[in-house]
Amino acid sequence: MPGPLSPDAAKALAHSAGEVAMLDVREHGQYGEGHPFLAVPCPFSRLELVAPALVPRLDVPILLVDDGDGIAQRSAAALGRLGYADVSWIEGGARAWQASGYTLFQGVNLPSKTLGELLEERWHVPQIDGDTLERWQRDGRPHHLFDGRPASEFAKMTIPGARSMPNGELPHRFAALVRDGTTPVVVHCAGRTRSLVGAAGLALAGIANPIYALENGTQGWTLSGRALRHGQSAPPLARLDEAAFAASAARAANALERHAIPRIDRAELLRLVEDRTRTLYLLDVRSAEEHRRETLADAVHAPAVQLVQATDQWIGVRRARVVLLDDTGLRGALTAIFLRALGYETHVLRIADAGDLSQAVPGLGVRQPEPSSVPQIDAGAAVALALEGAPLIDLRSSADYRSAHLEAAIWSIRPRLTDAVGPATGALMLIGDAGTVALAASDLTAAGLTDLYRVAGDVADWRRAALPLVSTPDQPSDGEAIDYLFFVHDRHDGNLEAARRYLAWEKGLVARLDEAEAAEYRIGPSPFPPQAA
Missing domain, CATH: 3.40.250.10 (Rhodanese-like domain)
Structure with missing residues (x-):
């Protein structure tokens, strides 16, 4: 039945045989610091904008996770207005879940990350370490080194000598990239998951070449004292001729x-x-x-x-x-x-x-709510009103606010917005994208505030208009910035201890699974030959 569920009942529902959506409606930072293994991030600040794509069927059972602070009930009401018919929440939220003996996991994309670790454990994905790769490079041993991440991540940092070729694209375009079946192929990512999955994908595709994942990716390379390459432009994906296709x-x-x-x-x-x-x-x-x-x-x-x-x-x-x-x-x-x-x-x-590509498939399209229209106000006029005492609320990310915001603007986020506004009267001005502002405005309207405006433009526009911008690296404080995940956030920016903690976190995921969580996986036999194990 919709409504509050005990942690034990919620656990049983999450692992039941049928479909269920376990949505964590806390903000990204809260979610990433500890959530149930199967919980999917769906923050209340953008709930109605995100939920229809994540949960396209209106009568699927939905189980909400919050901090026991009432956000789940607010989310349930919002989902009800969208037409969802079966919405429950964990009574007491994530804290009650943990108090009942169930694990809260740090990080993001937990099921996918754990998949990579399970593939290593059960399939014995062949790996080489940085010393071996560097020796191959130094000795001129023939090999192919591919960065299995998206091109944007390749551009940020990569292993020297690597070619950008995202997982999935590599086996698909393999015949256009590698002309023989004997040269070793090495796949790397920033850590572990996409290295392991990328190597496994090549084996599943029936690639005959010796296949290896680079142990611990760019983070392992950095921890060994080696330098990465930064700012590399990924070439276009290799074109397939008729034979390669x-x-x-x-x-x-x-x-x-x-x-x-x-x-x-x-x-x-x-x-x-x-x-x-x-x-x-x-x-x-x-x-x-x-x-x-x-x-x-x-x-x-x-x-x-x-x-x-x-x-x-x-x-x-x-x-x-x-x-x-x-x-x-x-x-x-x-x-x-x-x-x-x-x-x-x-x-x-x-x-x-697929037939006629221009023909929509009846009943398949995702329902998108129509955002309410919030009248706009010029940014200069908004600043002038704010300096006279009118509330100017910045709803952008806390990181964007810290970097640069309009003078007199204060930062807030939808779950805490009514507390930030207080008993305001008169005009209230909101900064953010149209969807975020529309959702915040709907809450404020329900609270009796109707004189609402969305501030026009963005930081680039405000700079061009010579409006006063302020940088506050410590405001909002880390504790207030619930939308930002600080969990080893600078592991790619030279913080070696953060990289060590992250790799240890990945390697420790499987050991933390309980019996029900481990049973969610359906991993078949290894595609690697026994001699490679």
């Missing part, structure tokens, strides 16, 4: 058959959509360029590399159905194998089998 398609057919992943067409997609008892996600796992060029109407772009790494950014319902859109089917097949290991029912739909 055929090679990808052949590998896809083998992977789909070997792992019994259903390949469907438009007619089957329509049948799945018509099943109103199940939640369905249609995700395009190809590159951003391919998705922009052509895709099936209502397909959401979720590149393979990030969908496996951060599944909970796209999929909010446990045990849901997922259809993956692809061209040859290989990126979809490999992603499907990993998602199935995470407990999802997976299908692959090739572009060639």
Whole structure:
């Protein structure tokens, strides 16, 4: 029944056989400092904007997590206004969960990160360390080194000699990148997960070359005293000629058959959509360029590399159905194998089998709420009113506020907004994107405040207008900045101790799972030959 649940009842619901969405409605910093293993971040500050994509079926059971501070009840009411019919919350929130003997996990993307660790443990993914890689480079030993992260992360920092090739794209484009079946291939990321998943993906694709993950990625490289390369521009993804495309398609057919992943067409997609008892996600796992060029109407772009790494950014319902859109089917097949290991029912739909791409699939589109219109006010006029005492509330991220904000603006966030405003009368001005301001305005209107305005422009506009900007590196304080996760946040910026803590955290995830959490995984036999184990 909707309403409060004891931690024991909530635990049973989270691990039940049917679909369920466990949404943590606290802000990002609160969530990242400790949450139930299966909880998906859905912060109250943007709840109505995020929830429809995460939970597209209105009658799926939803279980909310907060700090026992009433935000879950407020979230339940907001979700009810969107049409969700079965919303419960943990009585007492995350603290009660922990007090009942259940673990709160730090960090983000826990199920995906743990998948990487389980692959290492059960599949014995071959790895090499930084010493070995450097020796190969020094001795001129032939090898291929690929950075399996998105190009934006490659540009921030990478291992010297690495080529940017995100996971999923690497096996798909392998025939255009590697011309023989004997040269070793090494995959790295910033830590562990995408190195392990990337190497496993190559093995699942049937790549014959010796395959290795680089142990501990760029963080391990830095901890060994070696320098990274920064500011590298990733070249365009390798183009596939007819032979390379055929090679990808052949590998896809083998992977789909070997792992019994259903390949469907438009007619089957329509049948799945018509099943109103199940939640369905249609995700395009190809590159951003391919998705922009052509895709099936209502397909959401979720590149393979990030969908496996951060599944909970796209999929909010446990045990849901997922259809993956692809061209040859290989990126979809490999992603499907990993998602199935995470407990999802997976299908692959090739572009060639999708029918008329311009035709929307009835019943598939995500409902997006219409944000209420908040009248705008010029930033200069807003500052003038604020200096006379009118409240000027900055709803942007705490990090953006610390970096630069309008003079006289105070920072706040939706869960604490009414306390920040207090018994204000007269005009009240809000800074932020249209969606965030609209949600805040709806709460303030319900509290009896109706003279509300959204401040026009952004920092760049305000600078051009020569408006006074203030930087406050310590305000809001770390304790107040509940939207920011400080958990080893500078591990990529030279803080070696943060990097050590992060790697230890990743390696320790499996040991912290309880029996029910471990049972959520469906990991099949290893694709690596026994001699590589």
